[in-house]
Amino acid sequence: MLKVVAVIKAKPELTREEFLHFWNVEHPSYVRRLPGILRYRQNPAIEHRKPWPYSGMAELWFSSVADVKAAYAGPEARELFDHEHHFLESVEWFLAEEVDVPLADVPLPDAPSTAGE
Template identity: 70%
Template sequence: MIKVVAVLNAKPGISREEFLHKWNVEHPILVRRLPGLRRYRQNPAIEHRKQWPFSGMAELWFDTVADVKVAYGGPEAAEVFAHEDEFLERMQWFLADEVEIDIRGENR
């Protein structure tokens, strides 16, 4: 399984509430339409006294790199990108394999 991992920054001047509404409520409606999408997770940064370098992180799972290419090459992705322009200043992303590490140190 291949994962798109994206870290993102909200547009300056947008309130946290507006950012979270656009990302957590409106955006999933569009993302769910991406062909081949297996799973989608959002990780909003928690409010903290420290200014975090990112507003959040998103993870999208696909079966193959080819499936990612199809998903992001179609009209559904154009709608996703147009919506992101409403609330995101910047997004950086990469493709990843997920490797789960046993925290107990036991061999599988």
């Protein structure tokens, strides 16, 4: 399995609330229409005292490169891109595979604590 990883910038004239409404509320219905999509995750940047270089990151999972090509070749992708023009200044993306890297000295979150024993 692989995924499209996209880092996005909101249009500067939009408030954070307007941007998040477009992205979190409206946009998922366009993404769901992509043929072959298996999973979708949004990662909005948190509010911070300084601006971040990106407004967020999206992840879209597919079974293969061929499925990605098919998803973005059809009318569903054109509708998705048309919607993005309402709220995104830029999108940069790449294809990636996830690799879980164990952290040797960090206990798993569900591991029982042995402190005080």
